[in-house]
Amino acid sequence: MPFIPHTEQETAQMLDAIGVQNIEQLFDEIPQALRAKGLGDIPAGLNELEVTRLINQRARQDQPLICFAGAGAYEHHIPAAVWELATRGEFYTAYTPYQAEASQGTLQLLYEYQTMMSNLMAMDVSNASLYDGASALAEAVLMAVRANRKSKSKRILMSTTVHPNYRRVVKNIVSNQGIELVELDYCTECGQIVVDSLAQYEGKDYAALVIPQPNFFGSLEQVDQLTDWAHRNEMLVIGVVNPMAMAVIVPPGEWGEQGADIACGEGQPLGIPLSWGGPFYGFIACKQKQVRQLPGRIVGRTVDLDGMRGFVLTLQAREQHIRRSKATSNICTNQGLMITASTIYMSLMGAEGLERTAMLCHANTAILVEQLIAIDGVEKLFDAPCFHEAVIRLNQPVVPVLSKLAEAGYLGGFELADDYAELNNTLLVCATEMRHRDEIVAFSQAFAQALR
Amino acid sequence: MPFIPHTEQETAQMLDAIGVQNIEQLFDEIPQALRAKGLGDIPAGLNELEVTRLINQRARQDQPLICFAGAGAYEHHIPAAVWELATRGEFYTAYTPYQAEASQGTLQLLYEYQTMMSNLMAMDVSNASLYDGASALAEAVLMAVRANRKSKSKRILMSTTVHPNYRRVVKNIVSNQGIELVELDYCTECGQIVVDSLAQYEGKDYAALVIPQPNFFGSLEQVDQLTDWAHRNEMLVIGVVNPMAMAVIVPPGEWGEQGADIACGEGQPLGIPLSWGGPFYGFIACKQKQVRQLPGRIVGRTVDLDGMRGFVLTLQAREQHIRRSKATSNICTNQGLMITASTIYMSLMGAEGLERTAMLCHANTAILVEQLIAIDGVEKLFDAPCFHEAVIRLNQPVVPVLSKLAEAGYLGGFELADDYAELNNTLLVCATEMRHRDEIVAFSQAFAQALR
Amino acid sequence: MLIFEQSKANRFNRAQQPGEAVDLNKIPTEFRRQQSAEMPAVSELQAVRHYTRLSQKNFSIDTHFYPLGSCTMKYNPRACNSLAMQANFLGHHPLTPASHGQGFLQCVYELQEILKEATGMKGVSMQPMAGAQGEFAGLAMIRAYHDTRGDEGRTEILCPDAAHGTNPATAIMCGYTVCEIPTGDDGDVDLEALKAVVGPQTAGIMLTNPSTLGVFDRNIKEIANVVHAAGGLLYYDGANLNAILGKVKPGDMGFDVIHINLHKTFSTPHGGGGPGSGPVGVGERLLPFMPVPVVAKTDSNYRWLTEKDAPQSIGRLSANMGNSGIVLRAYIYARMLGREGMERVADYATLNANYLMVKLIEAGFEVALPERRATHEFIVTLKKLTKETGVSAMDVAKRLLDYGYHAPTTYFPLIVPECLLIEPTETESKEEIDGFVAALLAVKQEAYEDPDKVKSAPHTLPVKRLDDVRAARKPDLRWQATEKQKG
Amino acid sequence: MLIFEQSKANRFNRAQQPGEAVDLNKIPTEFRRQQSAEMPAVSELQAVRHYTRLSQKNFSIDTHFYPLGSCTMKYNPRACNSLAMQANFLGHHPLTPASHGQGFLQCVYELQEILKEATGMKGVSMQPMAGAQGEFAGLAMIRAYHDTRGDEGRTEILCPDAAHGTNPATAIMCGYTVCEIPTGDDGDVDLEALKAVVGPQTAGIMLTNPSTLGVFDRNIKEIANVVHAAGGLLYYDGANLNAILGKVKPGDMGFDVIHINLHKTFSTPHGGGGPGSGPVGVGERLLPFMPVPVVAKTDSNYRWLTEKDAPQSIGRLSANMGNSGIVLRAYIYARMLGREGMERVADYATLNANYLMVKLIEAGFEVALPERRATHEFIVTLKKLTKETGVSAMDVAKRLLDYGYHAPTTYFPLIVPECLLIEPTETESKEEIDGFVAALLAVKQEAYEDPDKVKSAPHTLPVKRLDDVRAARKPDLRWQATEKQKG
C-alpha cells in the first residue's frame, strides 16, 4: 500500500494491543446495513512511475497558448526562488500556525506579508489571506455592511466595471443574507464610472460603494472623486484593485480625502502562476478602526517569556473557531502557501522591481493596442487611460477570431459580449511584461490574418 | 548588477574604510600592461525573465527521444522526493564538510551512502564518490597498482567487454604513469570472456584483472571463474559493475572464493537523471585491508565531547590537501550532490524496490529483443545471459536505421562497429522499467519500418 | 530579523527587474502613485537566506509527527507536487479554451467521478476553495432547494454542540439561524434533544460523522429519518472522511449534500494554512443546484458546464474554477491510492488511532469516550491532571513541542474540558506513535514533579512561550518603518 | 538516528515499486544474488522526514555566511537550478544525436566562447569534471606537447609551496615529479629560487594567480619569461578567477593552459562536495591537444568534435562529455551576468575582501600580508593569539559556528601558521561582513577571558566538538546491522 509504513507484524502487534482480531473489527460501531460494498468504480492504484507517465501525458496534451488575455489573471515572471522556497517541506506541509512557538517561520512570514500588503495598499492592516479576489470582495461587502454603523440598508453600490465573475460571486454569497447589490452603469464612451451619473443615488442609504482600479476594461477609474462622493453620502468605499498596478497607481488608502475604507482583490499577479485559475489568493486590508471587523487570520507581534519578539495568530475572537456563529466569517483554511510565495516574490522584486514590471506591462499593452488598431477593422473602444488591459472592437464576431488565434497558438483575449450585451464584437486584451515585442508583432500579424 | 547587494552609499563607505578612491584602485598591484581591455565579446547581461525565455526556448528545441539506448547511461524512474530533497539549499549550497559540526547533515548522509553502497557491492568500505564510472575505473586501476604488493609490473588485464569509453579514459589517465593496459579478447559467440582463453596470461605479472558485470554487451560475465583465475595468478580483481544490476546479480564481494578486491562503476542508475551524460558519479568500494589505498573522501563515525555519535571526514592522510604529492589521488571536489540524490533514492526504493526494478528492466529487454528478432533481418548476436541490454545484428548498416528511428522519435540504441570493428551492422539495445510494453511494441514497429 | 530590517534604501535585485524603467506616459499624473510603497530592498541571496532560515523554524509533516486532530496531517507525496507544478499545467490561463485543455479537464472530471464513488453522491463540483466554502455551497443549495419548492419559513440550521466552528459560522453567513443540539454522554448526538427541536423551521442539519469527538454516530440513520421527516436536509461535513473511506459512504447514511476536504483525506498540502479545496457532493435532489463550473464529458470530449448549462445552480463561488492546482494534486493522489489504497487509508488511520488510544489508556491517561471505538482520532481529557497539578492541556501541548512532537488539537471540541484531540493518520509508523506515547507520559510525570517546567514550556524552540494576551490587547499587525529595532 | 535504524524488515514503499515481481527466468541461478543487499526499509514519509531533518543540520550558503577561502561560496541563483532541471534537459541520453540536441549544444558552445573571452585563451573544453581533473588535463596536454616535439627529459613540474594540494597531487598522477618553490616574504613567488630550479627537466609550472595567499603575484610576466625561456609551459590554476574576472586574463599573463572552476567563479552549486566542473582553456600551442568532446559550430549547426576530429587530443576523461548539467548552470549564470556583470564580480569580491581585511586589522587581528592588497580573499594568522591563550585557529573556527558563521578555511595554505583564509565573495552584504567582524572580535575576547569555552566549541550545534583522531584511529566507515544501537 503506498504511504502506509506498517509491516504485517506490526499490524498484528497493534491489533493485539487493542485486543481485536483484525482491522475490520475496529469498524464494528458502524451499522452493518450502512457498510459500503467497496469502491468498485475507482481504478486500481498506480505506482509513482505509472502515475508520472499518466500525468506527463496529460500535461503534454495541453501546451499552453501564448497569452494575450488578462481579465483577472495575469501572466507575470515569477523568480525561480519563489517556488523553490515556498515548496520547502517546512512551508508546504505545515498547517495553520496554532502552535505559535513551533510555527515562527510561517507566522513571521505572514506578519511580513501583512506589512507588505498594507504598504502596497496604503492601508493600516491586512489579513493573512482569503480564498480569491472574488470571494475577498464578497467578504469586503459583508464587512462593510457590518462596519457601516450609519447605514441600515444592506444595500451596496456595485460598479458594472467590476469583473463580472466577481459580481456573480458576491451576489451568490451575500444575497443569502439579504444584501442587495445595486449596479452602477459605466460611461460607454470612456469605459469608467462618471461621478456625475451618480446623482440619482445621493441621499439614499447605501452601505458601501465598490470601486475597481483598474476596472475590468483595464481603464483607470476616477477614484478620488468617487471616494469623496461616497464618503459624502455616508457610504464606505471598497476598492477592488490589481496589486501589481498599485506599485505605480494611487493606492486605495490614498483615494480622495480620506482614502478607501477597505481594499481587496486578487493576489495572483504577485508571484502566483496562472495554473488554470487557481489556487490564487484574495487579499483584504482596511483602516485600523475596522480591524475587528476584518475576516480571516491575522498575525500579530508579541513577546515571549524572555521578552523576545515573536509572532502569534491574534484577534481570534473574530474567528469561527472561537466565536462560532458570531464570527466575522466562516473562513478557516485560507491560501497560506500562496501568501508564502507572494511574500517571497515581493521581497525579491522590491518596490523598484514591482514598479518596473508594472510599467513594462503598461508599455507592452500600449504597443499591443497600437499594433492591433493599425489593423483594418479593429478599433480601440474607450478613451479613459488604461493600465495593462484595453478593449478593442472588431468588425466581425469575436468567437471565430479567437478560435483561429488558438489554432495559431494564441490566447487572444476575453470576449466581453457575454457579460456586457452592449459590447458586441469586443475583446479585452492584455500584454504583460512577459510578452516580448517580437511576440506582440507576431500576434498582431496572426490577428490580422484571423480577421480576413 | 545581479546578485550584488551593495548600495552606492555602502560602496562609498567601504572604499572610505579601506582608504581608496574607487574600486579600480584595489587592482593597482596588477601590472598595468596586463590589464584586460574588457570582455567585449561576451553578450550583455540578461535578467531572469530574459534568461528564462532564452533557456526555455533552447529546451523546447530539444524534445527528448524515447530511449532504447543504454551503453552506460540508463533511464530509470526517479521518485519525485529525490530531487525535491537533494536540491534543498542546505544540501545544494553547502560544500565539502570541512567543519564537521556544521555539516552533520551531509556527513551522516555520506555515511549512510557508504553503508548502502558497501552492502550493494558486498564490499567492506565505500568512499563518498568519484567523478564518474570511467574515471572511477581509472582510480581503481591506480589503486590496484599501488595495492598489489606482489606485482611489480604496472600492467593490467583489461577486458574488451568493458565500456569502450571507460577503456579510453583509463588509458588517458593511467598511461601517464606508465601503466599498461593489456586488452583481453572476448568470445565472439557468447559475448563474454572465456576463462579458457586466458591461459596465455598465466604466470605473468599483472597487477589486476578488470571484469565488467554486466559487460558492455549486456552479457553476464563468468565472474566466479574469472576472479578465482586472477587470484590464483596473484592479480587483484577489479569489478566494474552496474549498481542496479547488483540488486539481483551476484555482487563483486561474492565473486569466486574471495570476492573481488575493488568494485567500482557508474552510480547514475541510482536516481541520477540522464541529463546529457552528466553530472553522474563514480563509486568505488574495497576490502577493509585496502582502505588506506582508497582515493577520495571517506566519512567515519566518531563521538563528540559528550560521547554522542557524530560523523567526520576521516583518513584524510590519504588525500591531496594533507598529503599533497603523496596522496592516493588528486580528487578534491567530487560529486557530492549526486550522492545525496542517490542515497535518498536507495532509501525510497529499499532492497525490494531495487530488485523489482532490476527485474522489470530485465523482462522488458527480453521482450524488446524478442520483438526485434521477430523482424526479418534482425538477429540476436550473443548467447550469454543478459541483464538489461543485448546486441542485435541487422542485415544492413545501422546508421541510416538510427536516423530514421530518431525521426520517428526514438533513440534506437548504440552502434557498436565504431568501437568493435568485427561487430559491423550491430546495435546495442536496452529497455528499462520506464518503457511501457506499448512503447516497446510501437518501437518494434518503427524499427521494422526503418529496416525496409 | 524581519526582512524589512535587512532592507537598505537603493538596494536593487537587478536579476528580477526589467532593465528599462519605461515611462508611464499614457497615464495622467493624477493616477500615479506619488511615493513608492515601502517594500523590502534586499539582494536575492538575502531573501533566499531569510526565507530558508524562517522555514526551518516551522514544525511540519516533513519534519515532525503532527497529530493535529481534525486536520489529517498525513504524508503529502512529493510527486503530487512536482507533477502538478509542471510548466504545462502552471502556464494555463483560466480562459484557455477546453479544446486546448483536455488533459487537465480529464483529470478534473475523473476526480469528480472518483469522489462520487467514494462518497455515494450523485454529483460533485470542485468549485469550493476549502471546507468552509464547501459548507457554504451546501447550505446555499439547501436554501435553493427549499426556495424552489416554495417551502418557506425554513430559517434554522441544526448543529451539534461538538461541531466545528465553521458550521455555525457558515449557517449565519448563509442567512440562517443556528440551533445547537447537545451531545449525549455516549458521544452520539442526543436523539431526544434533536427530536425536540426539529420542526417546520428546520432547513437542515450539519453533521460530521465520525464526529469531532472521534466516534461514529451509530444513530445516523435515525437522525436522517427524523430530519428528513421534518422536511429538512442533511449536510455532511466531510472533514473526517479519512476515517471511513470505503467503509461507509455519506450518501448511504442519508446525507443530501457533503463537502470533502481534499487537503485532509486527499493529502493535498496544508501549506501553513492553505490552500485547501472543498468539493461538494450532492444527492439526486440537489443536483440542479450544484455550483458551477463542473466538468462534463460527452463521448471523449471534456468541457466546462457553466451557469448557462445549469440555470438553477447556486452559481460560482470563485472567479475561476476553484483551486485547480489543488484538485490536480488530489487527483494524482487518488490515482496512486486506487480503490484498495483508499480502503487501506481508513484501515490504518483507524488502527493507528485505536492503538494510540489504548496505549495512552495503559499509560494512565483519561480518554473522553473510553467505551467507544476511536475512529481516526480520539480525545484525551487532562482535567484530572490540571486539577492536581495546575498544568493545563495547553501547557502539555507546549511541552510536547520540546520533545519534538507537534501538539494535538487543544480545547476542541469545546464540550470536553482540557482536551487534546489526537489524530495520528495512517502514514505514521508504529515507532513514531510509540515515541509519542513515551513523550506524553514523560510530560505527565514532569507535570507532577516539576509543573513549572511544563507551564513555562517550550524551552528549546526558537522562542519561549509567547504572550497571546498582549498580542490581542495591543495589536501590532504590521512593521512600521520608524521602529527599526532589532529582535 | 541513521536511516538504517528506522528500517524494519518487510516494510515496503509501494509507491516506488513495480507492482509485479517479474521472474529473472532468463538468468541462470549461478548469476543471481542469493541474499538481498541490506538497504533501508522505510516508508516514503520516513525517508522524506529523515533527509529533510538531516539537511537542516548543515550550514550552507542559503542559510549562513560561508567565507570559506579558496572556495568562492557565493550565491547560487535558483534560476540556474530550476532552468537546468527541466525535463527536456534532464531527459536526454548522452547518445542523443546532435540533430536532436541543438539547443543544448548551443549552450555549451556559447559557454566555451564566453570562457575564451573571459580568460584570453584560444580554445576551451568542458570535459574535466572538477578543478583537479582540469589540472590533470592541463598537465596531460603539457606532456603531450613536449612529447610531440620529441622534447624528452622534461619530468618535473614546479609548484609554489603555497599551492593547493591538488597541484602536486595532479603532477604525480600525471607521472611527473614535483619541485616546490618557496614564497617570498612579500607573498609573491621567490623569483630567485625559481630561477635556481628551472631547467631542461622543467615540464612546466602550476600557478594560481591571485595566489592562495590572497595576493596577485606582481612578477607574473617575469615568471612566465623564466619558465618559457627554459622550455617549460605555464599552467594556471583558475580557482581564484573570481578575483580578476574582466581585470586581467590568464592568457595575457602568459599562461599556456588553465582550468576554471565553474563551481566557484560561475556559481554552480557546491552540493556538499560537488559536482563541480573544471573546463580547461588553452593557448595556440596546446590547441591540438585539448580533451574531447568539444562543441564546434559550422554555420548555425552545432556538433561534437571527438577523437576522430582531433587525433592529437589527450582524449576524454569522462565516459560522456563531463558534467553537462553543471555546464548548463554556468552558462545560465554567465548569461545573467553578461560582460558588465562579470567585471562587477571581481570589483565587489575584491571590495568585500579588502574591506573585511581592513576591518579586521582595525579590530586587532594580524593579517599575513598587511602591506599587500587583498584580492578576493586574504589570510589572518592567529599565531599570537594561540601563543597567548592556547586557543588555536581551529578553536576559533569552531567557535565562529556558534555565532552563526561558517568558518573560513583553516590551516591552508600550509605555510602560514594558525591561519584563516577568508573569502567573503561579492554576493555578501556589508551588514553580513560587519556582523562577521563583530563575531570574530567577540571570539577573540573570549579566547582571552574564557579560553576553555572557545576550545570546547561549538556549543550550540547538533553535536559538540567531534573527535577526529578517534575516527581515523579506529575507522568506522559503515553501519553494521549487528549494532542496532541508538544515537
Ligand SMILES: Cc1ncc(COP(=O)(O)O)c(C=O)c1O
Ligand atoms: C470538522 C471540520 N469541519 C470543517 C472544517 C473546515 O474546513 P476548512 O478548514 O477546509 O475550511 C474543518 C477543518 O478545518 C474541520 O476540522
Ligand SMILES: Cc1ncc(COP(=O)(O)O)c(C=O)c1O
Ligand atoms: C586553489 C585551488 N586549486 C585547485 C582546486 C581544486 O579544484 P576542485 O576542487 O574543483 O577539484 C581548489 C579547490 O578546491 C583550489 O582552491
